[in-house]
Amino acid sequence: MLGVRAALPERYRLLVEIGAGLGLRQGEALGLAREDIDFDQQAVQVRRQVKMVRTKLCFALPKGRKVRDVPLPPSVAKAIWRHLDLFAPVPVTMPWDDPSPPQTPVEAKHRRPRTYDLLVTGRERKAVNRNYFNSYVWKPALAEAGVIAPLEEKAPDGSRVWEPSREHGFHALRHFYASEQLEAGESVVSLARWLGHSDPGFTLRKYAHFLPRAGARGSAAIDAVFS
Numbered sequence: 001m002l003g004v005r006a007a008l009p010e011r012y013r014l015l016v017e018i019g020a021g022l023g024l025r026q027g028e029a030l031g032l033a034r035e036d037i038d039f040d041q042q043a044v045q046v047r048r049q050v051k052m053v054r055t056k057l058c059f060a061l062p063k064g065r066k067v068r069d070v071p072l073p074p075s076v077a078k079a080i081w082r083h084l085d086l087f088a089p090v091p092v093t094m095p096w097d098d099p100s101p102p103q104t105p106v107e108a109k110h111r112r113p114r115t116y117d118l119l120v121t122g123r124e125r126k127a128v129n130r131n132y133f134n135s136y137v138w139k140p141a142l143a144e145a146g147v148i149a150p151l152e153e154k155a156p157d158g159s160r161v162w163e164p165s166r167e168h169g170f171h172a173l174r175h176f177y178a179s180e181q182l183e184a185g186e187s188v189v190s191l192a193r194w195l196g197h198s199d200p201g202f203t204l205r206k207y208a209h210f211l212p213r214a215g216a217r218g219s220a221a222i223d224a225v226f227s
Contacts, residue, residue, distance in 0.1 A: 001176065003145035004138075012128075012137055014083040014120055019173025021076035023181075023195050026170040027051055028062055030128045033116035034089040037080060042072045046196065048116070050127045056099040057127050059114055066196045080119070089117035090125045134169070142168055178207045 005016040018029040027049030036045040046068050051060040061067065093115040102108035122128050143150040147168050151161075174195070181191050191207070192200035 001173070004141045004147065007141035007144035008137065011087055011123070012120060012133070014079055015170075016173060017076045017079040018120075019170060020176045021073055021079070022046075022070050023174050023177035024070075025049065025063060025174060025196075026130055029170075030118075030120060030130065030133075031059060031116070032119050034084075034119060035117060037072070037077075037119075039072070039077055042074075042077070044070045044072050046070060050094075050130070051097075052130060053099055057129060058095045058097060058099040058111075059116065060097045062196055064196060064198060066198060068193060068196050070194045083119065087120075089119055090121045091115050092118045092121065092125075092127050094127060138170060175207075178203075182207055 001016065001020060005013050008016070015029050018024050018032060019026070022029075022044055024032065024046060028046055030050040031048045032044070032046075033048075036047060038045070046062055048059050049062050051058055093113045095111045096114050098107075098111055102111050118127060120128060122132075139148065140150075142148045178191060178195065181194070182188070188204045188207075189200045192198075192203040195203060197203045
């Protein structure tokens with residue numbers, strides 16, 4: 001993970017801390033704004049994502065329309081401050097929920113453009129297009145870090161074809177976050193809330209293999225009493 005981070009252009013490196021340190025989905029990480037960070041309360045508000053609809057970008061609620069607060073570890077807070085020293089937040093304005101032209105007054109009101117000071121933007125100071133990021137930023141970093149094979153040459157049609165790497169996508173950072181939380185002893189209920197899962201049972205089924213060995217802590221507690 002750290003090797004991939006080092007291989008990313010500096011303006012995108014914070015996304016690794018956001019994904020692995022906060023458990024955000026890719027769209028949520030790309031939609032995170034300065035106003036969402038509460039350094040005093042050590043919390044991050046997850047209120048939106050950058051969503052792609054028919055090749056166009058817009059803001060929208062997180063997946064499942066579930067907003068949430070996530071604890072802000074000091075190391076991630078430090079990374080955010082470091083990023084802010086290098087890259088000032090950029091006010092980005094996009095439609096809400098659907099970028100297509102509204103057909104009714106109700107749609108016009110719902111989809112009216114909104115502006116947020118995004119932490120991570122592209123070189124053109126716009127919201128990051130995930131398709132561009134995955135193909136031209138993330139996968140080259142994976143290759144440079146030795147996680148996947150590099151591109152040898154372009155296809156005849158000019159397309160860039162990487163070796164399959166689904167398990168190494170941005171979502172892997174979210175899995176890392178979940179595994180670290182469970183192995184540290186955090187409850188499944190808390191983790192489900194931080195991940196934005198409506199059902200802790202889903203979280204348990206998905207990440208049960210990361211739970212500490214059953215009975216280990218209980219046995220240690222009993223031993224402490226009788227030893």
